[in-house]
Amino acid sequence: DSGVTQTPKHLITATGQRVTLRCSPRSGDLSVYWYQQSLDQGLQFLIQYYNGEERAKGNILERFSAQQFPDLHSELNLSSLELGDSALYFCASSSGTNQPQHFGDGTRLSIL
């Protein structure tokens, strides 16, 4: 158990819809990262937050947004969903810069 909790584990929805993925980091970790794993793109960094502030953005679509709340949990919002958004979305947290990132079990998103 990594200590990082992601909900839900599975999500099935239709094109055009909006979903919210939730992540609770390990106790004490201030950094939260979101990654997308798909068959064609592999594991790709989306966005990073540190103590409530956005720190870095990767290949994140404009239809996607995220935030980190004062209690340090984070949410990833995906809107106007397309078939190509079907993927496994991971959240990770770490205790400091360049420390190991510990990953949640992921949310598997299926767009029908």
Next chain:
Amino acid sequence: AQKVTQAQTEISVVEKEDVTLDCVYETRDTTYYLFWYKQPPSGELVFLIRRNSFDEQNEISGRYSWNFQKSTSSFNFTITASQVVDSAVYFCALSEAGNTDKLIFGTGTRLQVFP
């Protein structure tokens, strides 16, 4: 630009064989960090090891060992006496010192260990 290459897409071995997973990285930074993660069939990503660019000592942890060579920009992972439970996809990753320590992953190597 930063890049991680895992040229071996899939490796199959029989139990008790030794197996080495290759990882080659590219970075312009002098300070960087290298990682290995394991993704078993259940899907989670499990952290295995972290190495910084100033520490070229090889590391051994049980049946696992890692060989870091800056001269060839490689960070290879060897499993000794492989077991069926080692079957998984293994990812090598790179992060650089700086404002963001995002992980740049290789494409992964699928290891299948047969009994």
